[in-house]
Each structure stands twice: as C-alpha cells, then as structure tokens.
Amino acid sequence: MTDTHEEGLRARKRRATREAIERAAVELSLEHGYEHVTVEMICEVADISQRTFFNYAGSKEGAVLGIEPPLPDQELRAAYVAGRGSDPLEDLLATLAEAFARMGGAAPELFRKRRRVIESHPALALKEFARMEEAQSTVVELVRERLEEDDAGAAPGGAPSPGRVAGERSLDARMTVSLAFGVMHFAAASWLDEGLPPDPGPFLAAALERARRLTGR
C-alpha cells in the first residue's frame, strides 16, 4: 500500500536511513540490552553520523520505539471523523488503540523484535504510550473535525441550533483528548501490570467504563 515506486531518490534514501536506524537500535538492544547500547554503536551499524542520528530519531528512545509515533493512518482518521452519532471519546480511544495495534504493518519482524525489547524494559512501555502525546495537537485537530461533523449532522438545515460555536468545539476537542490520554495512562498501567498481553483493547474498554463511573455524580 505504501508506494515505494514513484518516490524520488531523496525520499527513498530517507526511508532507508530511518529503517536502518530503527533496525540497528532494536537489534543491538536485543543483543546487548537497551541500556548497554550507545548511540555511537547504533550510528556505526547504521553508518551515519551522530548528528544525523539525532536529526532522525530525536533521541535514543525514539530510535528503539520507532521514529514515527503510533498515530492513526488516513483510513482510521477518516473512519473516526465520519463516526457521527456515537461517543467521540469512546471512538477516539478505540481509534488510538487500533493505531497502536497496526504499528507493525509494514515490518512485522522488526515490530516483533521491538516488542521483545520493550517487554524486558517496562519503563519503555510507558514511554511508548507517552509518545502519542507528543502529537497532541494532531489528535486534537482530528477530534475537532469529528465534532464539527457531529454538529453539522445535528442541524442539517438552517436550523437555529448550529451546535457548538467553533471556539467551544475546539475546547471540547482539547478536553476530549486530555481525557483520552488520562484514560490511556490508566489503561497502559493496567496493561503493563498484566505483563503486556498482545491485545490492549480490553484494558482500554475497562478503563473507560471505570472513568465513566468515577465522573458520574
């Protein structure tokens, strides 16, 4: 699905470098243990300079966990925005969980190895979740679109109730994301407590139900 062709030399090289870094980082971590791997080693294997390493990965952590944070792809984003009617927060959690699950799509072996590294370094697991927060603004924008869609659907004609005004919608979007991250924090901790079973979905569902109960008056 990811067109390798009709991609210029420049883009191809970039992709190659990114993959080389991730691969080197994960493989070395499996072999020596995360904390005994140095950036220098990774650079040697990936055949790049340290400076370039940081340009790509941003940090040693980033190299091991994957340079791209696990954000929903175009398909998931579209589905989420169109999901009018159901609960935006609940849908968001499901969407983020799915994005998380799809992470290894292109390179399953690398994905599996990365998973093994994370399993032996629980601190990394929490960081992995936290990385989604790096992209807060992207997610907020996604939710904002969804809410806009919802409001448009609620007032199809020129009805007097145009739903929330734009400012309110933005604030609702931000709050939805803040809550989602809160719930995910909890779910991640539970998931970690249970030894990182393959499907984190049930943890999210349970977490959401608990959140609902605790916020009800």
Place this chain on the structure above:
Amino acid sequence: MTDTHEEGLRARKRRATREAIERAAVELSLEHGYEHVTVEMICEVADISQRTFFNYAGSKEGAVLGIEPPLPDQELRAAYVAGRGSDPLEDLLATLAEAFARMGGAAPELFRKRRRVIESHPALALKEFARMEEAQSTVVELVRERLEEDDAGAAPGGAPSPGRVAGERSLDARMTVSLAFGVMHFAAASWLDEGLPPDPGPFLAAALERARRLTGR
C-alpha cells in the same frame, strides 16, 4: 511553622544547599534568561559541584521550578482524606490547586521571581504542572485513603455492603488520579492561553465541568 531549631546541622546544611541552588537558578534566569544559564553558572554561585547540583535538583529545570514538586502539605492531605461525602475527583482537583497556590509559603520573594521566569518561558509553565505527575504514586496513595474512608463511612456497622474491595479501591484511586491529571492538563493549557493569571482555580473548575459533560452518556 517549619522548625528550623531542633534540626541537626546536617539537615540545616541540606536545606541551605537546596535554597542556594533554587535561588541561584532563579536569579540567574531572571538576569540572563533561562536558556542562557548553564548548570555550571548555577554551581558557581551556589558554590557546589556539578555532581551535587544534580543530586539535589535532578535537572536544570528542577532547579528553576523548585526542587520539591508542589504536593499538598499535611494539612491539605488530612482535609482531603476526611472530606467524605463529596466527590473525590472534584475534591482532589481543588486540593491540588490549593497546593499549587501555596507553593510560595516559606519564601515569597523567591516565589515571585520564579513566577516571572516562568511567565517569560511558557514551556516551563507546562513542565511545572507536569511535575506533579512525578509524584503520581504519592497522590494515588492519598486518594486511596480517601476512598477507604468513604467506604467505611458508607457501611458504618457490620453492614453487608463493605463498599469496594481493596483491589477495586486501588484501581479507582489510580483512575481518579489519571483523570485529575487529564483535567489538569487541559486547565493548564487554558490557563497558559490566558497569560497565567494569578488564580488558576477557575480554570480547573471550568475544566472539570467540561469533562463531566463530555463523559456523560
């Protein structure tokens, strides 16, 4: 209120060092701007080694923001735990807000200067809030005690409903804290948007109400 006497030489020295570091960090930041201050400069002014600096402050950020994260003091903790009957989440937010407000109790001048530094470096403001999360486990424990109290009150005799079982209470405590941090994230962002007015309380209140609305079924 903080007994300086009946405190051994060791403890006094420790306090002095901590204060020297905070003072040097804040004052230098005011003079030269946060990012132009180096740890080395701070050490020179505070007259300690770099290694000691990190032993105390943990990071340059920590030195400027204050070595102790803004946690509720004993009085606030007791009040929170005893607050049986009202909403634990709402009370927690109020308690954390109050703790935040009380930060400058002992050294108001330092507090004011610190505030000026933060105002000119918005990134620091968000970090400041985030530091409360460092102490997650402490806050969770606080909430757990409160829930225990609540449950004890709900079943005073040997009634058949002993409230939640202990495990459930712990999970509820964790979730309450996760949600509180989510709400605080939002409140902090709003607060920052408005240019950090002195009292962040209203932002928390508004955030909580919004959260309630968005989690309602």
Place this chain on the structure above:
DNA sequence: CGGCAGAAGTGTATATTTGCAGAACTGCTA
C-alpha cells in the same frame, strides 16, 4: 549538460545528565 536552490548530512564545540569510586563530613557512641 550546467548550474542553482534548497534539502540532507556532517564536524565541532558545548551543555546536560548519569555511574562509579573515593574523600569529607556528621551524628553517635564508647
């Protein structure tokens, strides 16, 4: 093709942060 504009990569210097091993100091006790 020649060559230009901008992107990508690199080298160097410097700053932040951690681990380790040992020195100096404090509180306590004989």
Place this chain on the structure above:
DNA sequence: TAGCAGTTCTGCAAATATACACTTCTGCCG
C-alpha cells in the same frame, strides 16, 4: 575525644543532546 557507620559531597569519565556553521547531494530548470 577518638573513632565508627552512614550520609553527603566531589572528581572523573562517558553518554546523551543541542547549536551552529559548513559540505554534499538531489531535484529541477534553462
């Protein structure tokens, strides 16, 4: 008051990370 045990502090070395200036390479257009 001598000295022991435990804490605190320090120096050193190495790793992570960033800033800045410089080189090399890619895509593109005449």
